[in-house]
Amino acid sequence: AQSVSQHNHHVILSEAASLELGCNYSYGGTVNLFWYVQYPGQHLQLLLKYFSGDPLVKGIKGFEAEFIKSKFSFNLRKPSVQWSDTAEYFCAVSRRGNTGKLIFGQGTTLQVKP
Amino acid sequence: DTEVTQTPKHLVMGMTNKKSLKCEQHMGHRAMYWYKQKAKKPPELMFVYSYEKLSINESVPSRFSPECPNSSLLNLHLHALQPEDSALYLCASSTSPLAGEGGLETQYFGPGTRLLVL
Numbered sequence: 001a002q003s004v005s006q007h008n009h010h011v012i013l014s015e016a017a018s019l020e021l022g023c024n025y026s027y028g029g030t031v032n033l034f035w036y037v038q039y040p041g042q043h044l045q046l047l048l049k050y051f052s053g054d055p056l057v058k059g060i061k062g063f064e065a066e067f068i069k070s071k072f073s074f075n076l077r078k079p080s081v082q083w084s085d086t087a088e089y090f091c092a093v094s095r096r097g098n099t100g101k102l103i104f105g106q107g108t109t110l111q112v113k114p
Numbered sequence: 115d116t117e118v119t120q121t122p123k124h125l126v127m128g129m130t131n132k133k134s135l136k137c138e139q140h141m142g143h144r145a146m147y148w149y150k151q152k153a154k155k156p157p158e159l160m161f162v163y164s165y166e167k168l169s170i171n172e173s174v175p176s177r178f179s180p181e182c183p184n185s186s187l188l189n190l191h192l193h194a195l196q197p198e199d200s201a202l203y204l205c206a207s208s209t210s211p212l213a214g215e216g217g218l219e220t221q222y223f224g225p226g227t228r229l230l231v232l
Contacts, residue, residue, distance in 0.1 A: 043225040044157070044204065051218050052152065090156055098147050100208060100219050101170060106154035 002027045004093050013081050014113050021076040021108050023068035030096035033074040035065055036104075037087040047089075047100030050074065061085070083114045117141075118224035120205050128231045129195060135203030135227045137188040144210035146188040147221060148180055151202040157223075164210045195201060195231045202226040 005023040018060025035047040055067040091105040151156035162170035179191040210217040
């Protein structure tokens with residue numbers, strides 16, 4: 001069965017530190033890849049997505065992610081975090097096909113200390 | 115505009131009550147989704163509607179009954195819920211996987227309805 005793993009469950013950083021959150025998926029076919037963010041008390045927002053083309057994708061708020069097909073990975077990065085980046089981050093994958101089913105990782109709680 | 119709206123924001127109901135959650139989008143999307151999210155957990159897919167027809171039911175108990183009256187609206191009817199059903203219920207929409215776009219759908223989420231079952 002298809003699954004998504006996020007290795008870091010809880011990350012604590014100081015402001016201006018660099019961030020990298022890991023995401024790996026288990027599916028051998030063609031996939032769509034997403035990172036969503038959920039700020040405290042707010043709804044899930046799309047940070048960025050990858051469908052095809054340049055494996056380095058840029059999203060909102062200075063986030064970027066790199067798709068490495070050989071490693072089945074889609075890690076999220078930000079060079080310098082801010083206190084306002086404190087949130088829950090979810091990696092999600094859908095199979096290229098006709099179901100629309102989105103599989104989420106368990107999420108990573110990011111706490112940025114001012 | 116990528117807005118999905120949900121009402122009500124909060125709902126408290128007893129185990130014998132009947133209530134409904136409502137979701138609306140005006141992005142022209144033909145696929146709509148219901149998810150259940152517990153605190154600090156990822157969303158869990160419940161139902162998928164594509165072109166107003168139910169295409170996926172993830173073995174959800176019958177006390178949850180979805181309805182898609184038109185392409186912009188999605189309802190979730192609740193009856194005889196249990197306390198463990200207390201959660202955040204999220205609605206999402208996307209272009210339809212059946213629309214011939216090669217499976218390039220992006221789901222946009224609403225703010226959710228926070229449900230408490232007493």
